[in-house]
Amino acid sequence: MKAWRLSLTDERFDYRELPDPEPRVAGVTVRMDAAPLLSYLRAFVAGELPGYLPPGGEFTPGTNGVGVIDRVGAQVYGLAPGQRCCCRRTWRRRRTCRSRPRH
Numbered sequence: 488m489k490a491w492r493l494s495l496t497d498e499r500f501d502y503r504e505l506p507d508p509e510p511r512v513a514g515v516t517v518r519m520d521a522a523p524l525l526s527y528l529r530a531f532v533a534g535e536l537p538g539y540l541p542p543g544g545e546f547t548p549g550t551n552g553v554g555v556i557d558r559v560g561a562q563v564y565g566l567a568p569g570q571r572c573c574c575r576r577t578w579r580r581r582r583t584c585r586s587r588p589r590h
Contacts, residue, residue: 488518494545495532510560517574522552551575 488507493500510516528548532541556570566572 490547492545493532493548495541496544507557510558510563512560513562514560515563515566515572516557517552517554517572518557519549519552519554519574521554522549524548525550 488505489502490505491500491502492505508516527536530536531539532548534540551574553571553573556566556568556572558568559566
């Protein structure tokens with residue numbers, strides 16, 4: 488997969504090839520079509536947002552987005568590869584919605 492990666496140790500932000508992630512138990516992997524880079528990303532990375540600290544080392548920035556389910560893990564019911572979905576980091580329970588056909 489291709490992904491934007493931000494490295495805090497050597498201050499790099501680059502787009503590169505990474506191994507495809509494996510879905511966790513009761514989880515899915517999503518091929519993201521769109522994800523925002525929020526206006527407060529710079530303050531987050533600098534550790535200037537009270538209560539929020541960036542992960543150490545390297546990470547893919549983003550908080551939510553839309554895409555297509557790529558693979559499902561064990562104990563996933565009602566979701567399947569190919570379904571469109573939206574992702575939010577604050578969702579803790581299963582939430583689904585019907586996809587509209589693309590025109």
